[in-house]
Amino acid sequence: MIRLFIPHDLAAGAELALDPGQSRYLAAVMRQAVGDELLAFNGRDGEWRVRITAVTKRAVAVRAETLARPQAVGPDLDLIVAMVKRGRVETIVEKAAELGARRVRLVTTERTNADRARVDRLTAVAIEAAEQTRRLDVPQVFEPVKLEALIAGWEPTRRLLFCDEAGDAPPILHVLTPDPSPQGGGEPWAILIGPEGGFSPRERQTLRALPYAIPVSLGPRILRADTAAISALALWQAALGDWTPKAAP
Numbered sequence: 135m136i137r138l139f140i141p142h143d144l145a146a147g148a149e150l151a152l153d154p155g156q157s158r159y160l161a162a163v164m165r166q167a168v169g170d171e172l173l174a175f176n177g178r179d180g181e182w183r184v185r186i187t188a189v190t191k192r193a194v195a196v197r198a199e200t201l202a203r204p205q206a207v208g209p210d211l212d213l214i215v216a217m218v219k220r221g222r223v224e225t226i227v228e229k230a231a232e233l234g235a236r237r238v239r240l241v242t243t244e245r246t247n248a249d250r251a252r253v254d255r256l257t258a259v260a261i262e263a264a265e266q267t268r269r270l271d272v273p274q275v276f277e278p279v280k281l282e283a284l285i286a287g288w289e290p291t292r293r294l295l296f297c298d299e300a301g302d303a304p305p306i307l308h309v310l311t312p313d314p315s316p317q318g319g320g321e322p323w324a325i326l327i328g329p330e331g332g333f334s335p336r337e338r339q340t341l342r343a344l345p346y347a348i349p350v351s352l353g354p355r356i357l358r359a360d361t362a363a364i365s366a367l368a369l370w371q372a373a374l375g376d377w378t379p380k381a382a383p
């Protein structure tokens with residue numbers, strides 16, 4: 135069934151007019167008609183079965199009928215990634231959405247060579263991935279900030295998994311010991327991935343000195359930033375996240 139992220143409030147009986155882009159997609163591409171059903175979510179009110187009540191080329195109207203799934207969000211996990219090439223950043227945002235990151239934060243470091251990102255485009259990638267992956271929220275993508283600024287404004291309770299390619303960091307699974315307890319994995323975490331040029335020695339020293347930072351190795355091979363992001367997200371979800379359902383409390 136077609137599943138769309140829509141910004142409107144969702145409640146039983148709510149009548150909603152979809153935007154031109156989604157209307158065209160439903161009417162022209164998916165050839166939907168009045169009476170057809172689809173799923174809608176907005177990141178706040180859960181996922182609803184909605185029925186098409188009117189179709190024109192420019193505007194499709196729907197009515198929310200029944201709650202299909204109550205609102206739920208995944209673990210409180212930020213992916214922090216240094217600015218790499220545009221195409222790769224889009225890939226990273228898409229995979230972060232599929233792998234359940236709650237936020238994607240872009241950072242500039244000494245060796246990044248881009249300091250601007252098309253956050254509107256990246257948000258569209260995040261929405262499309264969230265629709266496909268059936269999550270009930272869309273990861274928020276933030277404008278790039280300097281690594282120092284991110285550290286300066288760090289939430290003290292959030293642990294930082296620092297993917298350090300220097301090679302002397304402990305293996306990630308020695309650090310992420312699976313936590314089967316019901317409330318396990320509920321703590322806020324972040325994963326940091328550096329740029330194609332890696333972290334500078336000064337950055338590495340600063341990061342390793344942070345009390346909340348945990349340097350980890352992703353093995354003996356140097357991974358591209360997108361591969362490193364995907365690998366670290368997958369391992370974190372498997373060990374501490376929602377790939378392992380928690381024992382009922």
Ligand code: SAH
Nearest residue numbers: 297298299327328330331332352356357362
């Ligand atoms: N140019 C660097 C590699 C940077 S790879 C060099 O040749 O050393 C981009 C980022 O992916 C790194 O900054 C790191 O965060 C992550 N990464 C890549 N391979 C890794 C590994 N084996 N262990 C830990 N992190 C890794």
